[in-house]
Amino acid sequence: MNAATLPDIFDDPAAGWPQWLDARRVDDAACAAAYEGTSAPLRAFLKTGLALLASHFGRPAAQQHGGWSDPFNGFWQESHRCPAPWAIVAFPPAYAAAARLTAAFLPGLLAQVPLLGAVCVGAGSFTPTPQALLALELGGVEDVFCLDETGLCRLLEETQPGPGRLVLLHKGELDIAVQTARHLNIPCYEERCAPALALPQPDLFDMEALVLAHGEGCVKRARTAALPESPSAIYTTPEAARAHCHLSADRPFGRGAAPLALTPGCEGFWLHDGLTPEFFAIRRMALGPL
Known part of the structure; x- marks a missing residue:
């Protein structure tokens, strides 16, 4: 049986929510x-x-098909x-x-x-x-x-x-x-x-927008507690954010290991x-x- 004669069981029917929902x-x-x-x-x-977020991810093609043939092997x-x-x-x-x-x-x-x-x-x-x-x-x-x-x-x-x-x-x-x-x-x-947020310079950021983004409790902890040792994100200046991406990989884990460094204007963004x-x-x- 070749691909052209595969039975209907291999077709992809459209999804739908149950009626009771x-x-x-x-x-x-x-x-x-x-x-x-x-x-x-x-x-x-x-x-x-x-x-x-849309710019970061782009928009992959809905369907992608590919293949290769290796006669040598x-x-x-x-x-x-x-x-x-x-x-x-x-x-x-x-x-x-x-x-x-x-x-x-x-x-x-x-x-x-x-x-x-x-x-x-x-x-x-x-x-x-x-x-x-x-x-x-x-x-x-x-x-x-x-x-x-x-x-x-x-x-x-x-x-x-x-x-x-x-x-x-x-x-x-x-x-x-x-x-x-x-x-x-x-x-x-x-x-x-x-997430644990590091806010070393909170005055640079719109706190109301951060509360909308993360909830009041999360932002309150970031403002009142000591800077977390291993934050999920650091909110900092553009210069410091760029420098964050160039930190040496052989440094001890700590704030430098944060996967995100966000600048003013990115309060409504998350990954x-x-x-x-x-x-x-x-x-x-x-x-x-x-």
Whole structure:
């Protein structure tokens, strides 16, 4: 059987959310209210972060097919890359870090995942924070839902075809979803704690924008506690940020090991270490002898 006569089972059907999920959809008016309730200067910080993130990653082709033939060694290879059929970004109701939420879903959009949803996971009656809704509104995420843990696990089980991709922003509250994803062989990325930020010169930065980006508690710790020994990011001058990238690799680990150095104007930007458009891609490979 050659590639032209492969059975239909190898076709990729379009993904779709289960019908019952629509009843748990967050009203568009809530996202619009979060947008209108945020000042234009603060929205501009997040828009800058979106643009910088898109510039950093670029936009990979939705479908890539390649291959080679090696007559000398007697082998051939073909490969195919395409977006995962769906992706879910889940977070608890208290999550209020707009930049970090943006950095969780935008790589999936840039990878051109056809079905991407955000799920706020809690108990009882709740809605996402205005900061989360603002990030989703600015990023163009149209499918936003509120579910309990059981509902999220049911969604992971029923959304087809699979596996898709799961991103969790939590501090242990969503561990049951981690277990479900593992059982279903769904690749899962986790942010399990707020980042440690180094702010040696806080007066250079817009604190209100940083609070919108990371949440009040995260920024308060950065301003009042001693500089962390191993920060996730250093907020500093452009000159110091450039110099940070040239630090000698043989120095002891410490602040110089921070993966990010951000300058004024980047308050609305964030990168999750290892969460790139590649995480949201599926790769298939075929090899054989000539």
